[in-house]
Amino acid sequence: QSVLTQPPSVSGAPGQRVAIACTGSSSNIGAGYDVQWYQQLPGAAPKLLIYDNTNRPSGVPDRFSGSKSGTSASLAITGLQAEDEADYYCQSYDSSLSGYVFGTGTKVTVL
């Protein structure tokens, strides 16, 4: 079972802003470990979207932004586009498990 909790789904109209929360605990996000976000388009492998809480890899549009506070993190998508319709996962490290942990995943729907 996933250690990081996300809402199952969020939706928005084209051009709107949506945000996805990722809630952890004192052994992962709250312990200071960085949070990553991955985008998984239908039928494709995951793709790194945000790393180390706020950084975007080369080629990722600046419409995507990340933040972290306490035991939670958030991914925001501004100017929502049809191509953003995908599953999004947060990920961190957990010291009590000595391993990586993923969020439960959030499906973003563009209305």
Add this chain to the structure above:
Amino acid sequence: EVQLVESGGALVQPGGSLRLSCAASEFTVSDKYMSWVRQAPGKGLEWVSVLYTGVTTYYADSVKGRFTISRDNSKNTVYLQMNSLRAEDTAVYYCAGGPLFSYYMDVWGKGTTVTVSS
């Protein structure tokens, strides 16, 4: 182009074994933390195992004692040996790599499918 290509997925009976391979191009696997991540049908991502530099390895509790991650530097390939397979191990298995001293994965393969069924 930096890429990872997985192979070895198959249909296997419960209790059987399988070895997955992950071949890297345009980078050296020993220069990255290499992981396996799986995704059961219709489910989310689940981290399986990581191989740090040297021989340091860690596993998810769900596979500990049954799976073994390893690396062949001469072939620039990472492996996942899976023993005592169960129905719940059925998934697409992704190989992924990330920078040393970081816990993220910036290179992913397309995945290979493992089905455990009689």
